[in-house]
Amino acid sequence: MRRPFIVRFFSATPKAGWQALAIFTTFALLVVPLLHLAVPETSVFHVSSYAITLIGKIMCFAIVGVAMDLIWGYAGILSLGHGLFFALGGYAFGMYLMRQIGRDGSYQSDLPDFMVFLDWKQLPWYWTGSDSIWWAAVLVLTVPALVALVFGFFAFRSRIKGVYFSIITQAMTFAAMLYFFRNETGFGGNNGFTDFKRIAGYSITSPEMRVTLFALSAAMLMATLVLCRYVVSSKFGRVLMAIRDAESRVMFLGYNPLHYKLAAWTLSAFLCGIAGALYVPQVGIINPGEMSPANSIEIAIWVAVGGRATLVGPVIGAFIVNLSKSFFTQAFPEYWLFFLGALFVGVTLWLPQGVVGLWSQWREKRANALAIAPADAAVEPGAAK
Amino acid sequence: MSILLLHEVTVSFDGFRALNSLSLDIAVGELRCIIGPNGAGKTTMMDVITGKTRADRGKVMFDQTIDVRRMTEADIAHLGIGRKFQKPTIFENLTVFENLELAMKMDKRARVSMFAWLDDSERDRVSDTLKQIRLDHQAERQAGLLSHGQKQWLEIGMLLIQDPRLLLLDEPVAGMTDDETARTGELFKSLAGKHSLVVVEHDMAFIEQLGGKVTVLHEGSVLAEGDLATVQNDARVIEVYLGR
Amino acid sequence: MRHIFVTILVALSSFAHAAVDTRLLTQLAAEDSDEKIIAIQKIAQSAEPDAKSILQSLADGNLNDPDGQPITINNRVRREIDGALAVLKLFDPSAVVRLNSVKEISTNVDASMAPMLRKAIAQESDVKVKALLVEVYALATLKDPDKDIRLAAVTALATSADPNNKSVLFEMSKPENEAETAVRMAAFRSYLQVKQRQTVVENVGRVFSGLSLASILLLAAMGLAITYGVMGVINMAHGELLMIGAYATFGVQSIFRTFFPAQLDWYVPVAIPVAFLAAAAVGVVLERTVIRWLYGRPLETLLATWGLSLILIQAARLIFGAQNVELANPSWMTGGVEVMPGIVLPLNRIFIIGFSLFVLTLVWVLMNKTRLGMFVRAVTQNRGMAGCVGVPTARIDTVAFALGAGIAGLGGVALSQIANVGPDMGQGYIVDSFMVVVLGGVGQLAGAVWAALGLGVATKFIEAGAGAVVAKILVLVFIIIFIQKRPQGLFALKGRFVES
Numbered sequence A: 001m002r003r004p005f006i007v008r009f010f011s012a013t014p015k016a017g018w019q020a021l022a023i024f025t026t027f028a029l030l031v032v033p034l035l036h037l038a039v040p041e042t043s044v045f046h047v048s049s050y051a052i053t054l055i056g057k058i059m060c061f062a063i064v065g066v067a068m069d070l071i072w073g074y075a076g077i078l079s080l081g082h083g084l085f086f087a088l089g090g091y092a093f094g095m096y097l098m099r100q101i102g103r104d105g106s107y108q109s110d111l112p113d114f115m116v117f118l119d120w121k122q123l124p125w126y127w128t129g130s131d132s133i134w135w136a137a138v139l140v141l142t143v144p145a146l147v148a149l150v151f152g153f154f155a156f157r158s159r160i161k162g163v164y165f166s167i168i169t170q171a172m173t174f175a176a177m178l179y180f181f182r183n184e185t186g187f188g189g190n191n192g193f194t195d196f197k198r199i200a201g202y203s204i205t206s207p208e209m210r211v212t213l214f215a216l217s218a219a220m221l222m223a224t225l226v227l228c229r230y231v232v233s234s235k236f237g238r239v240l241m242a243i244r245d246a247e248s249r250v251m252f253l254g255y256n257p258l259h260y261k262l263a264a265w266t267l268s269a270f271l272c273g274i275a276g277a278l279y280v281p282q283v284g285i286i287n288p289g290e291m292s293p294a295n296s297i298e299i300a301i302w303v304a305v306g307g308r309a310t311l312v313g314p315v316i317g318a319f320i321v322n323l324s325k326s327f328f329t330q331a332f333p334e335y336w337l338f339f340l341g342a343l344f345v346g347v348t349l350w351l352p353q354g355v356v357g358l359w360s361q362w363r364e365k366r367a368n369a370l371a372i373a374p375a376d377a378a379v380e381p382g383a384a385k
Numbered sequence B: 001m002s003i004l005l006l007h008e009v010t011v012s013f014d015g016f017r018a019l020n021s022l023s024l025d026i027a028v029g030e031l032r033c034i035i036g037p038n039g040a041g042k043t044t045m046m047d048v049i050t051g052k053t054r055a056d057r058g059k060v061m062f063d064q065t066i067d068v069r070r071m072t073e074a075d076i077a078h079l080g081i082g083r084k085f086q087k088p089t090i091f092e093n094l095t096v097f098e099n100l101e102l103a104m105k106m107d108k109r110a111r112v113s114m115f116a117w118l119d120d121s122e123r124d125r126v127s128d129t130l131k132q133i134r135l136d137h138q139a140e141r142q143a144g145l146l147s148h149g150q151k152q153w154l155e156i157g158m159l160l161i162q163d164p165r166l167l168l169l170d171e172p173v174a175g176m177t178d179d180e181t182a183r184t185g186e187l188f189k190s191l192a193g194k195h196s197l198v199v200v201e202h203d204m205a206f207i208e209q210l211g212g213k214v215t216v217l218h219e220g221s222v223l224a225e226g227d228l229a230t231v232q233n234d235a236r237v238i239e240v241y242l243g244r
Numbered sequence C: 001m002r003h004i005f006v007t008i009l010v011a012l013s014s015f016a017h018a019a020v021d022t023r024l025l026t027q028l029a030a031e032d033s034d035e036k037i038i039a040i041q042k043i044a045q046s047a048e049p050d051a052k053s054i055l056q057s058l059a060d061g062n063l064n065d066p067d068g069q070p071i072t073i074n075n076r077v078r079r080e081i082d083g084a085l086a087v088l089k090l091f092d093p094s095a096v097v098r099l100n101s102v103k104e105i106s107t108n109v110d111a112s113m114a115p116m117l118r119k120a121i122a123q124e125s126d127v128k129v130k131a132l133l134v135e136v137y138a139l140a141t142l143k144d145p146d147k148d149i150r151l152a153a154v155t156a157l158a159t160s161a162d163p164n165n166k167s168v169l170f171e172m173s174k175p176e177n178e179a180e181t182a183v184r185m186a187a188f189r190s191y192l193q194v195k196q197r198q199t200v201v202e203n204v205g206r207v208f209s210g211l212s213l214a215s216i217l218l219l220a221a222m223g224l225a226i227t228y229g230v231m232g233v234i235n236m237a238h239g240e241l242l243m244i245g246a247y248a249t250f251g252v253q254s255i256f257r258t259f260f261p262a263q264l265d266w267y268v269p270v271a272i273p274v275a276f277l278a279a280a281a282v283g284v285v286l287e288r289t290v291i292r293w294l295y296g297r298p299l300e301t302l303l304a305t306w307g308l309s310l311i312l313i314q315a316a317r318l319i320f321g322a323q324n325v326e327l328a329n330p331s332w333m334t335g336g337v338e339v340m341p342g343i344v345l346p347l348n349r350i351f352i353i354g355f356s357l358f359v360l361t362l363v364w365v366l367m368n369k370t371r372l373g374m375f376v377r378a379v380t381q382n383r384g385m386a387g388c389v390g391v392p393t394a395r396i397d398t399v400a401f402a403l404g405a406g407i408a409g410l411g412g413v414a415l416s417q418i419a420n421v422g423p424d425m426g427q428g429y430i431v432d433s434f435m436v437v438v439l440g441g442v443g444q445l446a447g448a449v450w451a452a453l454g455l456g457v458a459t460k461f462i463e464a465g466a467g468a469v470v471a472k473i474l475v476l477v478f479i480i481i482f483i484q485k486r487p488q489g490l491f492a493l494k495g496r497f498v499e500s
Ligand SMILES: Nc1ncnc2c1ncn2[C@@H]1O[C@H](COP(=O)(O)OP(=O)(O)O)[C@@H](O)[C@H]1O
Pocket: B013, B018, B036, B037, B038, B039, B040, B041, B042, B043, B044, B045
């Protein structure tokens, strides 16, 4: 009595999860767009374009957080280079956005402004096809994943683990950042891509486009959650966790960890790439700064704050950290780094399970207090090594 | 007919020879006990057989024709060599059931696992094994919460459900109660014949219970071989091991 | 009137054994500037001992014509006199003056100087000046009608260290510039030799800058090797400890500026212990408050120390401002020494190389010859066992971490002498110093040394060929590939790595 795959796929997400997703969908795809488009700006119910962009942006970050959690929380691999995959997705879509500017750039040339500035006469070969949104989509879906696949293959094959792997990924994104900083690389050097005008002919600044991108980000976040829920509750996911806890044991059971890690790693990068592509049109800029080691390491803190090895954790974490960031950078810009630094220290010292862990601890305590019989002590899942 | 043949295997760590031209021949269906003082190289021998450590010299043949020295750990496991570590290693954050599920003999490639689903017969096999290792009431418990002896049993269960042709057991009854030890002995004896077993142990009573051929390892090579009584009366063995 | 003129001549000639031909003196008084110039050239070329004083008096307007009137000179003539005087300095009693004179001439030689140079060579006693004179003489005779002289000239230039001569020789080897095949061949041979020597010179320069980069990397990585080696603590705030050392140096400099301006030159020696203690103190605080609680959890340590680094950076920004602060090299560290023609080694970099060797020795002695070092190594090798035999592991952890931090502080002193000091300065070194540790093998001092050397020199050589950014990328790519082959680091492979 085998259930078809599609049923298994969707039943991996529990009922409560579907209820939450349904509420979220209603808000993201219906309520918020309506409140932004239909409610007059003077009304208290109006959702400002600032808020739309901010939340849309954070949803992209949340996708990255979930992707990061997949490999860190579940497979125990801490990447300090996920910003690279995010940025690659952003650049891939950014190329298309640059082409959509057409002749409306400062130099009114068919070439992107920075190429005119560099006195290039034609598009480099790797820009071929960049005027097609379909080709852009292909690049977004393949380039980050391919880079991850190649890098991961070499790293996992030689059994680089733990801190070594983290440091190497940091070096990877650092090298990529330096590479993209160069003007000759052909991606706008320091300034990167900006000053976008249109997507598929529609103005990028129109409220409708803003809402569309917002809704797409929300949909992608939900898809990511459902997909990752399936992955981690499949046997594949259990092998990942087993690798995290005792890799050599997994090998002696006949599993090849290389393939498992590589698949999870590539999937994670793939999701990051899509998130980057959704992010760039919302913020209107992509530059090599996205690849800086500091950016990548911040992703880890979203996951840690929310709670590792849970899928809602990274989403919550991404919202907590990034909302705080936009609050601090407006109200007390000079204290943001103190706050972020303290968050890194505090979470690792006192909140290893993150906010979600705190919540389940609290619930367990209450359950224990209610039940007279003492239950087993709280389990510490997934302390990665 | 031999299931495992080690021929003059040598392993050095920074000049120190952990295995020194070690030769060993295990027959199909045999239950072999290996004893030897600490540092004799027993664990290292298992490492070499399972691919964890590479031999510097010598041959390691499985099933007479397959040279395992260049194979990966996973491939060696696929051949049908299962191993229980000296220190119990189970997946502490998974449930007992899931531990067994992962160990079960099946297609273990990543792309298959992504879509794998236990069917009824597989569930039955897990249940059977759970009963065999007396953990059937703990199936949904986190493995990390089991007692030490239960963890040992779980690891043995993982080995059983893996259904290997050759079982390597490194000090399997360390930390077990006498009762548990006796039961383990019964289990191993019942396995012999269908499977081949290599048991490393210090517990002489346990070895006596098992009753198989005994090999004494000392400084990385075989010092004596034979049934327990013969070995125990060997002067050299008494000197290096039993005498102390 | 004629009498006075002659008196002067007699007076002048009485100083010297030989004297300038009197006919030339008469010619100096000619109306025509061209005549005067010819006379000046001839006087200079004669290189008689009194030539200099005659030309000098002429320049000063103290030389009279036969009618007793001062000889007038225009600017063109004056320039000629200046040139001639420079040439005559070739015969100055001071070797330094002569050396400068040859150098001056070498930038602008022509065939007319040949006889005078020949004379100078004959008289020259100083080896260095003579070598240079021979070279300049060769340049002057390159276009000589006599093919043997030309041949001798191009041959002589083979030993030249001046990069300009490379192109001169190359031009000489072309048929349109030189008719004689033998000369052309000799010119080409010399060209190759000069070129080769120049490559050597450049490579020596690169090795030197590589060494100084390596010293920086080593100073940054040595502390890291200790902290990671002993405790398995990946300290992402290590770069910020460098920064603290650099700011401590800045603080000491400011105090000297205000209170002991006369001794300002000596602020660096004072800054060394201050920076060490400042960074070590911060290290103790970090270890006691945060890192201690995370032992055995390297990934968490990594994140927490990253957080600490953010806090330290922002603190520096608030205290010292976001801009870089001004630090001046002491005078004894300014300038450079010329070790070979064309290679000037800056003193501040020499200082850094020496300083890093000093620190390396210190650390080595500390780790290998003292009780503390023994404890530290014991903890590194087997923490549990060390604890059992009575090593106070917790205290050792703190001390070792403080030591690593203090060494980073010393690195900060060195950095402050060659790089900008600002809140972000540490960030740039963290990736590099980790690369050194990763490459060198964890906890291996010797590995760190070799890795720092290799990375430093390799970076400088690639930089010369491909630019700084590409060099950085290539080095990172290399490390990633290297780690494939040797996840446990370089150390075990020391010999092979050095050879390749
Ligand atoms: N990876 C290793 N590096 C260095 N020495 C090792 C390593 N593994 C084992 N040894 C040494 O090899 C010897 C044999 O060890 P082992 O096989 O564990 O002995 P046994 O299991 O018989 O007690 C011991 O002296 C041990 O210190």
